[in-house]
Amino acid sequence: MFLDVLRRRNPAFIEAAIRLHQEGRVPANAYLLDLDAVEENARHFRAAADRHGLKVFAMTKQVGRNSGFCRAVMRGGIDRSVAVDMACAVACDRAGLKTGHLGHLVQVPRHEAPMAASRLAPDFWTVFSREKAQEAAHAAKLAGRTQSLLARIHTENDTFYRGHEGGFPAEDIADVAAMIDGLDGARFAGLTTFPALLYDQEKKKVLPTHNLSTLARAAEALAKIGRTDVEVNAPGTTSSIVLDTLAEAGATQCEPGNGLHGTTPLHAIEDLPERPAVLYLSEVSHLHQQRAYCFGGGLYIDPVFPDYDVQAIVSDTPTASARAMASVEIPPPSAIDYYGMIDTTGAVKPKAGDSVVFGFRGQAFVTRAYTVGISGVSSGDPKVVTIENPFGVAQDWPELR
Structure with a gap:
């Protein structure tokens, strides 16, 4: 639900996330924040x-x-x-x-x-x-x-x-x-x-x-x-x-x-003053039959809307285009979200190592995902500021050494 508004109102953030991931500067299974x-x-x-x-x-x-x-x-x-x-x-x-x-x-x-x-x-x-x-x-x-x-x-x-x-x-x-x-x-x-x-x-x-x-x-x-x-x-x-x-x-x-990162339910259906400032980043791990499996860990989607077709941008180059979007099956809340499963039967053909960008309303504190603060998106020079666990504790990562 929030990927559409993210693409419209903050496409540079999506592109920055893919670029940083493909350069090895941010981990998969991470909530990225446009500071x-x-x-x-x-x-x-x-x-x-x-x-x-x-x-x-x-x-x-x-x-x-x-x-x-x-x-x-x-x-x-x-x-x-x-x-x-x-x-x-x-x-x-x-x-x-x-x-x-x-x-x-x-x-x-x-x-x-x-x-x-x-x-x-x-x-x-x-x-x-x-x-x-x-x-x-x-x-x-x-x-x-x-x-x-x-x-x-x-x-x-x-x-x-x-x-x-x-x-x-x-x-x-x-x-x-x-x-x-x-x-x-x-x-x-x-x-x-x-x-x-x-x-x-x-x-x-x-x-x-x-x-x-x-x-x-x-x-x-x-x-x-x-x-x-x-x-x-x-x-x-x-x-x-x-x-x-x-x-x-x-x-x-x-x-x-x-409201501070633009993901109240109303933000998904109206353009409110607050811009979307959070996304979830994953990576294609492997392919099996007609599915590409992307790493999970933070795939808890706060259920403020009825079930809908969850989609993600899948690409190895920076883009916010709808042409890079594919449907993703998310494990139910009763299961551990080791992976999300990306449909490969459409126009998007995922391959191992591709970046996977979701836009949804999350609750990072109940997950095992990283949180990553990014500055400079608005100026076109994105930089990693923080890489932390869900308790706000800094994590050792090559980008920050």
Whole structure:
């Protein structure tokens, strides 16, 4: 779905990826990042958020917490991250992107709370329960801090992905706020949920979920008892064009992830301000019968669309032409993606060593793929900046020796 928009809006990136791969400067099984475009996207997003008075925390998990990505985001004016888990927070902190929000979606494990409070010192820390609030408060007290806590809330008809559930009943928010304020080392700072926005397949629009109205009603209930300085954190499917909706609903914080590299669902069907800035690179390994097998490892396609004909550009020379596109069969999620299988019965005749470029919405942090930051695409002089694993740790590679 995203290969078409990538070809139209950033063809030089595809060509640079093939050139660097054919020169042996980047590995196969790698998410490549156009850092110039990431910086440009972040700068646009920052300006849009500033117009609405929204705090911005960048989500980096989709691109493996890559340090080059983090630094590009900072150059674009976003200096805080939202960490999906502790590994994410540590990687971003190591890259210089400080922790704006921790604990959502994944709560902080008990014995890691002291490190979170002392080393990471997040601006905001989300808790789902009294026990987690107590752990955060205790850790903050030991670190000599008072931690601002966000309460994740829920009510009937709210949407949660299976396995993401948790939080306080929204109807109890006044008591929850008082409970948190009563903890030594913590203060009640506000509310959060996920997802606040979702892409609607039928309407082909990003629409508010019931969760967003739950946040608004809870904030109103708090205002009635004198709590007016309440943060409202409203993540989910965030590109710059949805900020009006968030601000009108009373949100004070937003958390772009795929929006920073142009891969929200809406980016696949509309030309939004953010340009596509990520692709997945593989290589033809061998041929067998009527299939060419390309290396996998990062072939997890985030299922925001129904099944479709996955295609890739297959070539040994730099090109973004549709004539170089072939259909590829991706292993199902229940299988290990050792290889993708490229159709060889059409006009494209793959051979061993060819570059294979995919455009899809990925989640690099759940794969075994490299992440590679590339600068200079916009100037026609692409250079490799970083080659890292999905934890944002630099990998030994000849290009960077």
